């Protein structure tokens with residue numbers, strides 16, 4: 522039975538299957554697969570603050586080379602603001618979805634942005650003011666989304682969650698709460714990462730391919746579900762997690778970067 526058949530629709534394979542699957546799929550059937558990659562915790566190691574992330578010098582070129590091998594069917598799918606994420610990998614630029622899928626740049630360059638509002642701008646300013654005397658708490662302005670980070674102030678988690686839940690009521694039904702690693706966010710409710718992948722798969726060069734989605738966090742479960750339902754394969758970075766929809770796992774972002782480097786060397 523081929524690697525793909527062995528895993529597709531199978532119950533959860535063992536911990537190393539993510540690594541084996543990627544190597545099998547992306548060396549034997551490069552034109553049959555599309556690759557969707559989360560950024561923080563998946564391509565990049567987590568850092569103390571959003572701006573402290575380090576992009577290994579060889580990673581943009583390796584991603585670009587892998588995209589070339591895939592006929593361009595490689596996209597980034599991140600909770601970060603699209604423009605910020607795009608700059609991280611410059612001069613390489615990829616089809617990309619930001620704000621957890623709510624904004625997207627298609628392969629043809631068309632950008633779909635989520636609407637920001639004056640009231641949402643006021644809400645973000647109030648969050649900054651309300652947390653100004655909370656050392657370690659960081660409010661990340663992402664345009665039509667906002668993230669409240671407590672990695673440096675874990676004791677503030679509950680207070681931040683209450684503050685964000687109140688802010689969501691003020692923002693209204695077009696926004697939703699998104700939990701993540703040491704962060705709670707308000708993001709546009711219009712789309713999640715699964716919706717973004719479905720949109721990419723309706724367009725060349727992604728159309729007609731099966732999807733591999735790789736992520737590390739709660740937000741990525743939406744894309745794991747979507748690719749599993751479409752007969753693709755989902756991989757979680759970290760130890761196998763029974764509660765995750767991911768079919769396989771790769772132990773770390775560093776391990777994934779090594780797999781990508783080996784595929785293009």
Ligand SMILES: O=P(O)(O)OC[C@H]1O[C@H](O[C@H]2O[C@H](CO)[C@@H](O)[C@H](O)[C@H]2O)[C@H](O)[C@@H](O)[C@@H]1O
Nearest residue numbers: 560561567568569570571599600601672702704
């Ligand atoms: O969907 P992703 O690409 O994984 O983005 C998820 C969030 O990543 C960033 O926050 C996380 O990474 C930071 C840097 O390592 C870390 O300091 C923070 O604790 C993590 O939550 C980013 O700041 C968020 O906007 C993204 O939604």
Ligand SMILES: [Mg+2]
Nearest residue numbers: 559561562738
């Ligand atoms: Mg992530």
